[in-house]
Amino acid sequence: MSEPVKVAVWDVPIRLFHWLLVGLIGFSFYAVKSGHVVWHIYSGLAILSLLIFRLLWGLVGSSTARFATFVAGPERVLGYLRDKSSWAAAGHSPLGALSVLALLGALLVQVGLGLFAVDEDGLNEGPLAHFISVDKADLMRGIHGAWFFVVAALIVLHVGAIVYYRLFQKQKLTKAMITGRKALEPGVAPMRPGKWWVAVICLIAGIAVTRWIIAGVPPFGG
Amino acid sequence: MRKTIVAAAAVIALVACSKQNQTRVSAPAPASATVSGAKAKSVMHERSDGMKKVGKAMKILGAQIKSGAPDMTAVKAAAAAMDGLARKSSAWFPAGTGPDAGKTRAKAEIWLKPQDFAAKVKGFQTAAANFNAAAQTGNAATATASLGELGKSCKACHDNYRSDEHR
Ligand code: HEM
Numbered sequence: 001m002s003e004p005v006k007v008a009v010w011d012v013p014i015r016l017f018h019w020l021l022v023g024l025i026g027f028s029f030y031a032v033k034s035g036h037v038v039w040h041i042y043s044g045l046a047i048l049s050l051l052i053f054r055l056l057w058g059l060v061g062s063s064t065a066r067f068a069t070f071v072a073g074p075e076r077v078l079g080y081l082r083d084k085s086s087w088a089a090a091g092h093s094p095l096g097a098l099s100v101l102a103l104l105g106a107l108l109v110q111v112g113l114g115l116f117a118v119d120e121d122g123l124n125e126g127p128l129a130h131f132i133s134v135d136k137a138d139l140m141r142g143i144h145g146a147w148f149f150v151v152a153a154l155i156v157l158h159v160g161a162i163v164y165y166r167l168f169q170k171q172k173l174t175k176a177m178i179t180g181r182k183a184l185e186p187g188v189a190p191m192r193p194g195k196w197w198v199a200v201i202c203l204i205a206g207i208a209v210t211r212w213i214i215a216g217v218p219p220f221g222g
Numbered sequence: 223m224r225k226t227i228v229a230a231a232a233v234i235a236l237v238a239c240s241k242q243n244q245t246r247v248s249a250p251a252p253a254s255a256t257v258s259g260a261k262a263k264s265v266m267h268e269r270s271d272g273m274k275k276v277g278k279a280m281k282i283l284g285a286q287i288k289s290g291a292p293d294m295t296a297v298k299a300a301a302a303a304m305d306g307l308a309r310k311s312s313a314w315f316p317a318g319t320g321p322d323a324g325k326t327r328a329k330a331e332i333w334l335k336p337q338d339f340a341a342k343v344k345g346f347q348t349a350a351a352n353f354n355a356a357a358q359t360g361n362a363a364t365a366t367a368s369l370g371e372l373g374k375s376c377k378a379c380h381d382n383y384r385s386d387e388h389r
Contacts, residue, residue, distance in 0.1 A: 035381065121380065122280030123373045130285040134278065137285070216290070 004183035007190035009090040009176055011062040013199040017054055018177055021047065021107075025155075029148075037124040041114070045127075045210055048111045052206035054104065057199060063192040064091030072097050084169075090184060090191050099158050106151045113144035115213065127214045256317040266326055269314035272307055279304040280376070287369055292362050301350075301357035301365070304372070308350035312343055327385045342379040349375040 010018075024047050031040035058067045072080075072094035080087045080094040087093055092100055118125035118137035129137040165171040176182035184190070212218070257265055282300040286292035320330045332339045349372040356368040 033386075035386075118281050118284070121277050121376050122282075122284045123376060125281075125284060125288070130289045134281040134285055137281065 003186070005186050006181045006183050007090060007188070008180055008193070009064055009182045009184070009191050010180045011065065011191065011193055011199075012180070012196075013053075013057055013061065013194075013202075014065050015177060015180055017050055017057075021050055024050070025107075025151075037119045041124060041126065044111055044114050045214065047107065048115075048213070049203075049206040049210040051104065051108055051111065052209050053203045056202035056205055057194070060194065060198055060202070062194040065194065070094075070097045071101065088185055088188050090182070090188060096161070099154070099161065103151075103154050103158060106147070106154050110144065110147050110151050113140050113147060117141040117144045127216060130216075258318050258323070262316075262318050262323045265314065265316060266319050266324060266328075269319070269328070270326070272310060272314055276304065276307050276311075276376075279307070280373070283369060283372075287362075287366050292365070294357075294360050294362060294365075297357050297362075297365055298360070301354040305350045305354035308347045311346065315339070315343075321385075329383050329385050332383050339379075339383060342375070342383065345378060346375040 024043050028040055028043040028047065031037070031043060057065050060066075063069050070092040076087075077094045077098065115126040115128045116132055116137060117140040118129045118134065119141065122134075125137060126140075129140070132140070162173045165173055172182075279300040282296060283304070286297050286300075315328065315332055317333050320326065320328060320333055322330075349368075353365070353368045353372045357365040359365075
């Protein structure tokens with residue numbers, strides 16, 4: 001076995017997305033627990049823009065960002081679990097891919113429920129809450145709050161896996177998500193970067209869709 | 223950190239308490255006498271029930287106003303209900319219905335700063351009456367303009383005198 005070489009694995013948009021998401025999830029939680037529901041809603045809407053950006057970048061972005069590259073079926077996941085050396089590529093491992101999908105999906109549900117939720121006192125609500133009855137919007141808040149346990153559990157699993165890889169597999173995954181580079185076996189193809197202006201378009205699309213939702217999804221709403 | 227905050231809060235509460243004890247002599251007699259036992263329980267129940275109704279009225283108002291095209295019949299009904307509840311709310315906080323008396327989110331500070339608290343109740347009653355008057359005109363723009371003040375009156379009280387939902 002020859003010496004591993006450091007190659008690019010995560011592009012700038014992915015890294016920015018990742019750390020902004022971490023910050024905003026933390027902030028959302030802090031804001032709602034300290035009674036700043038307005039900040040909470042703005043922060044949640046920012047998360048929504050980021051999620052839409054990520055879905056689009058997953059279609060047209062850098063190779064390691066694309067769902068088509070990293071999403072693996074059960075066979076590949078099991079194969080990877082049996083023999084970790086069966087997989088060597090830049091980007092998410094077949095198991096990591098599951099974690100990514102679960103987190104993105106759970107966050108979409110979290111934000112989606114929040115859009116319809118009204119706060120306890122009726123002072124602030126998600127931009128789509130007035131489309132449903134007051135009682136349903138109350139229920140949405142309840143489910144939205146309870147769903148956070150699912151998100152939190154996935155985050156714990158995600159961080160736990162990273163700690164495991166650090167301790168037992170000697171892989172510095174966090175550092176890779178900061179610097180964008182990781183030591184891989186020679187010969188493994190590095191990330192094929194996407195175009196920066198495509199990333200900008202994805203972000204603009206994410207913000208635009210969010211603004212459309214804030215406006216009450218015209219012309220369907222009002 | 224937490225301990226420091228708790229300790230600081232306790233000190234502040236003590237200081238506030240001693241100040242109030244000095245002023246209470248000259249303060250006007252409290253609106254309602256101290257209650258206990260079953261009477262306290264029933265007031266606390268009525269209070270929680272009342273606040274739930276206040277919350278429901280507020281949500282109806284918020285949903286209507288924010289829909290952009292409010293159903294003014296629903297707005298008028300909720301505004302009148304809110305006004306009625308606000309008037310009743312002065313009777314919801316007799317001494318003896320604090321956290322020592324049972325499960326409640328009403329903070330002990332309510333009875334440590336009776337004058338400030340009474341001002342919050344008054345602010346709520348004024349805002350609810352003004353909003354009701356605006357709503358009964360049937361003009362959506364007029365009603366919309368005075369909903370904000372009503373909302374602020376809830377927050378002004380809750381921020382200081384209501385504890386968190388999950389404890
Ligand atoms: C990933 C992003 C989000 C997270 C992690 C999150 C988390 C939470 C949590 C933990 C609560 C407390 C629930 C409770 O106390 O029962 C909450 C409440 C709430 N959230 Fe979110 N939320 C997010 C996004 C959103 C979005 C996008 C909106 C709306 C646009 C929203 C609107 C609300 C509302 C209205 C409440 C009720 C606040 C109250 O009871 O006073 N949330 N959220």
